[in-house]
Amino acid sequence: MRCPFCGSPDSRVTDSRPAEDENAIRRRRECLNCGKRFTTWEKTEVIPLTVVKKDGARVPFDSGKILSGVMKACYKRSVPVDLLRSRVNALEQEFNQSGENEISSARIGEKVMDMLKEIDQIAYVRFASVYREFKDAESFMDELRELLEKA
Ligand SMILES: [Zn+2]
Structure with missing residues (x-):
């Protein structure tokens, strides 16, 4: 100095x-x-969290995107938006406190699915079907079956 x-x-x-x-x-x-x-x-230098997508592309972390994704999954379900917002905020905090600068979109997806699984089963299946890009009806049914067995 x-x-x-x-x-x-x-x-x-x-x-x-x-x-x-x-x-x-x-x-x-x-x-x-x-x-x-x-x-x-x-x-303290605050390094914004970066998301690493499946193809390796890096984009800034955007909790708004996660929120709109889970809201879509909860469409017409009785899940208060405030609850979703606070859970997404908690997730963001968890990611920020991990000390890592980068996080894979796969890990975010898994975390969001865990979160939805607790909140609303239908929303969870909807989100999972989009997120996991089920190739066919059969793999989707497998997931559903597994879910129903656990319930
Ligand atoms: Zn001097």
Whole structure:
């Protein structure tokens, strides 16, 4: 951190304290060359989560897309939108806190399916049928059968 007055790279920290929003640290520094004081801010770098799609393409994570997907799956079901919104937010938080910068679309899909399975079975099957791109009616029926056996 160069001194803004003389350009010297040597300074010492005289004081550091968290800023009001607590996501930044404010440091008072004293230049060892000219003795002048200045303030620096240290911020946590927030790296936006990136989704890796099946073909390897990278797109920014978008919780709005997930929400609209699960809302479509819950069409005409008695699932409150607020519940879906809070569950999607919780998922996003979980992904962000994983410490990874990239997440595969497959993992997101699996997580969303787990979430829907708890909330509404019909919505789950709808989502799974779109997400897993069932090739034919038979694989879809297999999934349904498995679901019914577990229920
Ligand atoms: Zn200086």
